[in-house]
Amino acid sequence: MRVFAALLVLGLAAPQLAPDLGAQLQDPEIRAPAPAFTLPDTEGGEHSLTDYAGEWVVLEWLNYGCPFVQKHYGSGNMQKLQAEYGQKGVIWLSVVSSAPGEQGYYVASEMAAMNEANGNQAEAVLLDPEGNVGRAYGARTTPQMYVIDPEGTLLYNGAIDDRPSSRLSDIDGAHNYLVQALSEAMAGNPVSQPTTQPYGCSVKYN
Amino acid sequence: MRFLKRDFRQRLNATSSVGLMASAGLFSFLGLAGAPDLVSGQEFNSPQSDAFLVSEVSSIQAGTPFTVAVRFEMNPGWHNYFPNVGDTGLPTEIDWALPSGFEAGEIHWPVPSQYRSGPLLDYVYSDGLALMVVITPPVDLPAGGNVTIEANVEWLICEALCDPDFAEVSLELPVTEGTPGLDPRWADLFQTARARLPKSVPSWTANADLTEGGYTLSIQSSDENLSVPDSVYFFSWDAGVVEPAAAQVMVAEGGSLTLELARSAYATETAATLRGILKAEDGSSWSAEEMVSGLLVETAVEGVPPPQEAGSAADPSATALSGAAQAGGSEGFTLTLALVFAFLGGILLNLMPCVFPILSLKILGAASQGGEDRVQVRNQGVLFALGVILAFLALAGLLIALRAGGNQLGWGFQLQSPTFVAFMAALFFAIGLNLMGLFEVGAALTRIGGRIGESGSPGESLASGVLATFIATPCTAPFMGAALGFALTRSIPETLLIFGFLGFGMALPYLILSLAPGLLEKLPRPGPWMETLRHVMAFPMFATVIWLIWVFGQQTGIGGATYLLSALLFVTSAGWMVGRWQRTDKRSGIVARAVSLVMWAIAIGLVARGAAQEAPLMAVTEGWTPYSQAEVDRTLAEGTPVFLDFTAAWCLTCQVNERVVLDTDDVQQAFQDRNVALFKADWTRYDPEITEALEALGRSGVPVYVLYRGGSGSEPYILPALLTEQIVLDALEEVLSP
Known part of the structure; x- marks a missing residue:
């Protein structure tokens, strides 16, 4: 009978093994507080959403290796938007959620060089190699855009525009959802299309 | 520039002719000044795929539609996209340039596949894709000449990474007077492409x-x-x-x-x-x-x-179940009655199939104590009973705590956890091996874990009582269901009291055995026969292991079960190592024990992997509809009688009832004759809706069998936990007769 006690001890002493649920995407609610985050930039600084309380914030998911991102950087479209809204006091943060070894991942110094080469005009390019912030925002594609108001409320989540393609020629004449959301929101109006189906490369999560 | 190498090499390796393309791609990728516009698909030709245009016919005829296909060749592992791409990607586009008067129809998209990358899922096609399009030539097309059909095809070709791709495809076909002939070269391709199309099936x-x-x-x-x-x-x-x-x-x-x-x-x-x-x-x-x-x-x-x-009082049909169920639950059921039921249920639990192996071990224990001091035997019996009761109280406490945390749990809830089931299987298997004499664990662990394992020590008797309780949890004996359901609606002290009585009932037979010396003396004297008995008792253990693996397999699929079986292999080797070297010198004994601990660790790892597997969803048995409250309410509202079977794979009583009674031809025929709708609520895995329905019936575990007459205000008729054909037929007669 002593085998009972002995084995029971073994069985109970076994560590609690929670199955790995896999890293699922969260889908943040529109018109609800945007998920908080703190991420490093390429210059050794750190940025939290709370740092920008009282400011309008744009989040742009970025992967320089992705043809869809290249469409918007190769044409100068993204840099133009970054500069334009930067002047209006909007905090534009590019977020890179590519995992180490995946497309679009660079260590901080290399990322800084890439930003330079691409003429990125964002306030900062944030590094999210673990993908935690990407998952918290439900980021699926690069590019994918988010608008957060000065109260920290998420107002837009979706595509940059309505032309899902990697063709440069599709930038002219596209209806830019980000511009629409920002213009409406900053004028004090509700965002007419708060979510749109994003298009682009998959975010290269680990 | 280290970061460039990966991309560069990848493209270079793909095919031989990509050197130029690769550097071109990199230029635009870097956004260098003066780099040509190579991002747009029109100029960038991915080496990973190509497209061609083929025709099903070798000639065409004025006014007669014919089918062409854009055929894709892709490197292994690469894919392109369905019109709805899923999370990411781009649909393939075909832009036709046809001679005047020709018309192209829609693309016939074949059935796509799922492509998973991390948390994302895309809808894709791999190599061999053929997109068929019907082209209709004008009726006034003169015969004799050739026509050229052209198209610009654009698609996104991806594995982990994506390239835009582009092809200008064309095809020349002669126009003839006669009926177009089929082109034998592409007969197979079109046949395959048609077979891959989704279809409407009228039935x-x-x-x-x-x-x-x-x-x-x-x-x-x-x-x-x-x-x-x-x-x-x-x-x-x-x-x-x-x-x-x-x-x-x-x-x-x-x-x-x-x-x-x-x-x-x-x-x-x-x-x-x-x-x-x-x-x-x-x-x-x-x-x-x-x-x-x-x-x-x-x-x-x-x-x-x-x-x-759906569940509110505004919906009269929805309340039919919960409202009526209260009558079967709390009302008319007093604490005293609940205690009596719990006590009786506890005694009967000893006869339930899942407790049988424990019964066999207790007999063995009693036999080995045959010659021992009576006081010690009595003490052990009391301690065993105490262990059982304490375990029931602990279980009740855990259940109360978890329910307070908002979990919809009931009796046997721990068996809804594949990890728990797997550890039980490993434990039983190890006990079986031990009974067979492969190894002796007691001595080894006594030294590690203090004096728990000392022969007949208080700790051991207590622990065996605890174990017996855990093994018993999958079974609901007659009387128990009502008592436990009642218990969970009461205050905490009352709940604990009812659970305690249940444990007392279960321990009673052993208590009597150990307290009545006359009974013990009837057992034969210890001797060599005990070794044989010990070996024989291993078989019920192994039988229980089979059952637990089956339960685990229901929860995690064949993949999960295979992990568990592999874990058992390591349990065996761990046992063998200890057994082989424990009688030799001290040092090799210690090494063997250390190695066996590693084996256990591996087994635990395998179990964890197995428990994380998801079973393919089970199809419910023929004749039964999967339970949903909405569906039950709808059926009842139509005036149709309903029979509800609350069951779980780990519930042996349930399985026995289903196989021996419910799914027999006679009973099924009786159900059919009376037009009873059969619903099966499978509680194998955690399911809040089913837990709620059980609670509404005043129950907290399975099996529960309920019959409704149907129509407005029909009351639930709860059948006993152990069924016979006669019980079911009588219930049908009683409830459904006009």
């Missing part, structure tokens, strides 16, 4: 309903020969309707199937129509005549049973 009808989180898609077959596949996936044609990566929970039965579809995170409005392809993922066909792997579905989304109203 299937579809319905769609709105749910809180999205939609339910149900399909029914009017053809008795058709059964639903074991595994399906719904590809919506339209983007922004269904969330691609969300699990599509399927409930199937004979000729019908219900699929839960989560609403897309980017849905802008509720879809009025669900359109798409229901793919059989197990290689089965939707049609009896031909192979149809993808069923074309298009159905209006009807009915608005929003979540709050």
Whole structure:
């Protein structure tokens, strides 16, 4: 009978093994507080959403290796938007959620060089190699855009525009959802299309 | 520039002719000044894929439609996209340049596949894809000449990374007077392409309903020969309707199937129509005549049973169950009666199939104590009883705590955890090996864990009582169900009291055995026969292991079960190592024990892997509909009698009742004769809806069998936990006779 006690001890002493649920995407609610985050930039600084309380914030998911991102950087479209809204006091943060070894991942110094080469005009390019912030925002594609108001409320989540393609020629004449959301929101109006189906490369999560 | 190498090499390796393209791609990728516009697909030709245009006919005729196909060649592992791409990607586009008067139809998209990357899911096609299009030449096309059909094809070719790709394809075909002949070169290609198309099958009808989180898609077959596949996936044609990566929970039965579809995170409005392809993922066909792997579905989304109203008092049919159930539960049931029931249930628990191995071990224990000091025997009996009662109290405490945390749990809840089931299997298997004499554990662990294992020590008797209780949990004995259901509605002290009585009932037979010396003396004297008995008692242990593996397999599929079986292999080797070297010198004994601990660790790792597996969704047995309260309410409202079977794979009593009584021809025939709708609520895995329904009936565990007459205000008639054919037939007679 002593085998009972002995084995029971073994069985109970076994560590609690929670199955790995896999890293699922969260889908943040529109018109609800945007998920908080703190991420490093390429210059050794750190940025939290709370740092920008009282400011309008744009989040742009970025992967320089992705043809869809290249469409918007190769044409100068993204840099133009970054500069334009930067002047209006909007905090534009590019977020890179590519995992180490995946497309679009660079260590901080290399990322800084890439930003330079691409003429990125964002306030900062944030590094999210673990993908935690990407998952918290439900980021699926690069590019994918988010608008957060000065109260920290998420107002837009979706595509940059309505032309899902990697063709440069599709930038002219596209209806830019980000511009629409920002213009409406900053004028004090509700965002007419708060979510749109994003298009682009998959975010290269680990 | 280290970061460039990876991309560069990857493209170089792909084919020989990409050097130029690779550097071109890199230029634009870097955004260097003066780099040509190579980003747009028109200039960038990916080495990963190519497209060609082929025709089914070798000549064409004025006014006679013919089929062409854009055929794709892709490197292994690469894919392009369905019109609804899923989470990421781009649909393939064909832009036709046809001679005047020619018309091209829509693309005939074949059934796509799922491509998973991290948390994302895309809808894709791999190598060999042929997109068929019907082209109609003008009726006044003169015969004799040749016509050229051209198209610009653009697509995104991806594995982990994506390249835009582009091809200008063309085809020259002679125009003849006579009927076009088939081109034998492409006969196979077109045959394959047609076989891969999704099809409508008239015997299937579809319905769609709105749910809180999205939609339910149900399909029914009017053809008795058709059964639903074991595994399906719904590809919506339209983007922004269904969330691609969300699990599509399927409930199937004979000729019908219900699929839960989560609403897309980017849905802008509720879809009025669900359109798409229901793919059989197990290689089965939707049609009896031909192979149809993808069923074309298009159905209006009807009915608005929003979540709050479904269970509220506003819906009279929904309250029928819960309202009436209270009568069967709390009312008319006093604490005294609950205690008596718990006590009786505890005694009867000893006769339940899952407690049998424990019974065998206790007999063995009693036999080995035959010659021992009577006081010691009595003490051990008391301690065993104490162990049982304490374990029941601990279980009740845990249950109360978890329920306070908002979990919908009931009796036997721990067996809903695959990890728990697997550890029980490993434990039983090890006990079986030990009984067979492969190894002796006691001495070894006594030194490690203090003096727990000392022969007849208080700790050991107590622990064996605890173990007996854990093993007993899957069984609900007669009387127990009502008592436990009642217990969970009471205050904490009363709950604990009822559980304690249950434990007392279970321990009573042993208590009597150890307290009545006359009984013990009837047992034969210890001797060599005990060794044989010990070996024989290993067999019920192994039988229990089979059952536990089966339960685990129900929860985690054949893959999970294989992990568990592999874990048992390591348990065996751990036992063997200890047994082989424990009688030799001290040092090798210690080494063997250390190695065996590693083996245990590996076994634990395997169990964890196995427990993380998801079982393919089970098809419910023929004749039974999977339980849903809404469906039950609807059926009752129609005046149809309903029989509810609350069951679980780990509940042996349930399995026995189903096989021996409910699924027999006689009982099934009786159900049919009286037009009873049969519903099965499978509680094998945690399910809050079923837990709630059980509670509404005043129960907290399975099995529970309920019969309703149907029509308005029909009361639940709860059948006993142990069924016989006669009990079921009598109940039918009593409840359903006019």
